[in-house]
Amino acid sequence: MKYVLTWENRANASEEVDARSLQVFSKWTPSEGTDFLQFVWRVDGRGGFAVVETEDVTSIARDTAIFGAFLEFSVYPVLDVQEGARIAGEAVEFRQSVT
Numbered sequence: 001m002k003y004v005l006t007w008e009n010r011a012n013a014s015e016e017v018d019a020r021s022l023q024v025f026s027k028w029t030p031s032e033g034t035d036f037l038q039f040v041w042r043v044d045g046r047g048g049f050a051v052v053e054t055e056d057v058t059s060i061a062r063d064t065a066i067f068g069a070f071l072e073f074s075v076y077p078v079l080d081v082q083e084g085a086r087i088a089g090e091a092v093e094f095r096q097s098v099t
């Protein structure tokens with residue numbers, strides 16, 4: 001399953017907090033079985049995004065918990081656009097069949 005993670009800095013951001021978060025990040029590796037397909041930083045410096053693939057959502061919970069003191073996360077389960085479009089097409093067909 002794929003997920004999009006977003007994060008923003010917590011309100012307590014400071015030079016010390018930023019330095020500590022970068023220190024923790026330098027030692028961190030993603031949980032086993034978790035594949036970060038894309039990992040990007042916002043150009044405004046307020047957060048970032050990642051596309052993650054895993055069969056075990058608890059691995060995302062583990063990875064985000066490590067950084068929870070520094071960052072606020074949102075996690076969205078997603079589908080590839082081709083799959084989403086196929087499902088949307090099936091839904092349209094179903095609704096049109098209802099009389």
